[in-house]
Amino acid sequence: MSTLPILFEESGVENASTLRVFLIFEDHREHPKLKGDLALEAARTGFTAAFGKSIWLQDGLGQFHGAVGAGKSDTFGGLRRAAFHAIEKARALRVDEIVFELDESIRPEQAVNLVEGALLSSYSFDTHKKEKTLEEKTAELKRIVILAPDALQGALERGKVLGEAVVFARNLSNEGPSVCTPRWLVEQARERAEAAGMKVTVYDEDELRSRGFNLHLAVARGSEEPARLLHATYTPKGEIKRTIALVGKGITFDSGGYSIKPADSMTDMHIDMGGGAAVIGAMAAIGELKPEHVQVHFIVPAAENLISGNAYKVNEIIRGLSGKTVEIHNTDAEGRLLLADALTYATQQKVDEIIDCATLTGAAVVGLGEQTAGVFSPDNDFRNALVNAANTADELLWPMPLVERIEPSLKSRVADLKNIGGRWGGAISAALFLKHFVGETRWAHIDLAGPAMADSAWEYINAGGTGYGVLLLTQYIESQSAAQKR
Numbered sequence: 006m007s008t009l010p011i012l013f014e015e016s017g018v019e020n021a022s023t024l025r026v027f028l029i030f031e032d033h034r035e036h037p038k039l040k041g042d043l044a045l046e047a048a049r050t051g052f053t054a055a056f057g058k059s060i061w062l063q064d065g066l067g068q069f070h071g072a073v074g075a076g077k078s079d080t081f082g083g084l085r086r087a088a089f090h091a092i093e094k095a096r097a098l099r100v101d102e103i104v105f106e107l108d109e110s111i112r113p114e115q116a117v118n119l120v121e122g123a124l125l126s127s128y129s130f131d132t133h134k135k136e137k138t139l140e141e142k143t144a145e146l147k148r149i150v151i152l153a154p155d156a157l158q159g160a161l162e163r164g165k166v167l168g169e170a171v172v173f174a175r176n177l178s179n180e181g182p183s184v185c186t187p188r189w190l191v192e193q194a195r196e197r198a199e200a201a202g203m204k205v206t207v208y209d210e211d212e213l214r215s216r217g218f219n220l221h222l223a224v225a226r227g228s229e230e231p232a233r234l235l236h237a238t239y240t241p242k243g244e245i246k247r248t249i250a251l252v253g254k255g256i257t258f259d260s261g262g263y264s265i266k267p268a269d270s271m272t273d274m275h276i277d278m279g280g281g282a283a284v285i286g287a288m289a290a291i292g293e294l295k296p297e298h299v300q301v302h303f304i305v306p307a308a309e310n311l312i313s314g315n316a317y318k319v320n321e322i323i324r325g326l327s328g329k330t331v332e333i334h335n336t337d338a339e340g341r342l343l344l345a346d347a348l349t350y351a352t353q354q355k356v357d358e359i360i361d362c363a364t365l366t367g368a369a370v371v372g373l374g375e376q377t378a379g380v381f382s383p384d385n386d387f388r389n390a391l392v393n394a395a396n397t398a399d400e401l402l403w404p405m406p407l408v409e410r411i412e413p414s415l416k417s418r419v420a421d422l423k424n425i426g427g428r429w430g431g432a433i434s435a436a437l438f439l440k441h442f443v444g445e446t447r448w449a450h451i452d453l454a455g456p457a458m459a460d461s462a463w464e465y466i467n468a469g470g471t472g473y474g475v476l477l478l479t480q481y482i483e484s485q486s487a488a489q490k491r
């Protein structure tokens with residue numbers, strides 16, 4: 006994988022061809038730098054400072070200068086998009102570096118977005134691609150420089166932490182399933198967590214068995230790759246006023262098991278750990294940002310859903326960690342099984358609230374499309390708080406209903422529950438299934454089967470694993486930390 010180096014000071018490289026840009030908002034177009042020839046160019050082209058619009062001039066030394074439209078000054082995530090458009094322009098001009106010159110008109114949270122946008126726009130997962138030719142390398146943008154007043158330096162550092170956390174999640178998601186196995190996934194997370202000084206426990210298959218994670222183990226049974234569960238804990242300095250568990254589905258490949266997926270639906274099922282990647286990415290960010298007053302448990306159950314003589318079967322009855330029994334009607338509804346045990350485990354940590362993230366159902370993608378995730382919770386205030394955090398983070402999240410009248414579809418003749426509901430409302434019956442395992446703990450479930458992966462790029466969101474969820478989870482945790490100070 007690669008991202009461009011991002012420097013917060015002049016690079017000092019001589020003879021580099023450069024594009025120097027400043028950002029300008031649609032509603033603040035009286036920018037002091039928009040003068041002389043640039044002002045004429047703005048008038049000539051009808052420049053409005055909308056996203057995707059920009060103006061450029063080349064000086065006598067061959068260097069490029071320009072203004073980049075940043076849209077409305079109160080748009081969430083707006084500067085991420087502006088950074089993307091400027092970087093696209095720099096690439097088209099084939100310069101070596103782009104220099105963003107920020108001034109006091111940029112608010113700290115916007116500077117954060119700019120750095121995130123710069124990092125994410127320059128991301129590519131090229132670990133397994135052949136070396137680029139010399140010609141390709143010379144035509145590439147090499148550096149991104151961001152110059153800002155001292156007052157924005159903290160915001161730049163924060164943007165870097167957040168952008169890199171999303172990049173980390175993207176890298177985990179983009180690795181193929183022969184590399185990104187349950188063991189590898191939790192190992193990457195363990196290293197990060199330990200480096201940040203968190204307490205980390207990784208449960209192996211023996212430990213999971215002796216504790217009774219039988220639903221999780223049933224899913225893993227068809228694979229040579231053993232199951233794992235990651236539990237990392239961030240503990241703030243000083244008083245703990247709130248404890249939150251983030252639980253992420255970590256299926257590193259979902260073949261469907263004996264209820265096997267058709268070939269086309271199996272493509273990209275290495276992304277089935279996208280919820281786990283969101284939780285691990287948020288863990289990386291929280292480990293660096295170190296919010297006060299909130300303790301956060303990061304829990305990722307990991308397994309592969311494959312087929313073998315030992316794989317779990319339809320009509321099997323399994324007693325999970327909660328003590329409830331589940332009759333398997335479809336081995337492709339595996340995510341809710343390992344989440345059932347992981348949610349039970351999360352409640353055992355005596356947390357105030359639990360948020361789980363999972364690429365849980367195709368129905369969520371049908372309902373909401375590929376860009377938007379759905380959030381379910383019996384607690385409307387909690388659900389709304391997550392939607393607010395997502396809005397601030399500029400990740401698309403929409404409230405979904407836990408329709409109780411669908412509940413009877415989960416009844417089994419022989420067990421406490423069966424693992425699928427009826428034909429319609431599949432994202433809802435999946436959420437209702439999970440609800441059986443959270444007891445009285447405040448809980449929300451995010452189905453991110455759509456946005457975890459992109460078939461084609463949209464601005465700063467690359468094709469492939471997107472790292473969706475990292476920003477909204479981190480934003481939510483930080484908002485809870487800030488609320489405790491009041």
Ligand code: BES
Pocket residue numbers: 259261277335337338339340364365366367368370425426431454455
């Ligand atoms: N991992 C899939 C859901 C999924 C679909 C993720 C598309 C990403 C993109 C999940 O395990 C699954 O297979 N769900 C089934 C449930 C059904 C059998 C009740 C589905 O959605 O078809």
Ligand code: ZN
Pocket residue numbers: 259261336337338339340
């Ligand atoms: Zn499945």
Ligand code: ZN
Pocket residue numbers: 256259277337339340364365
């Ligand atoms: Zn799955």
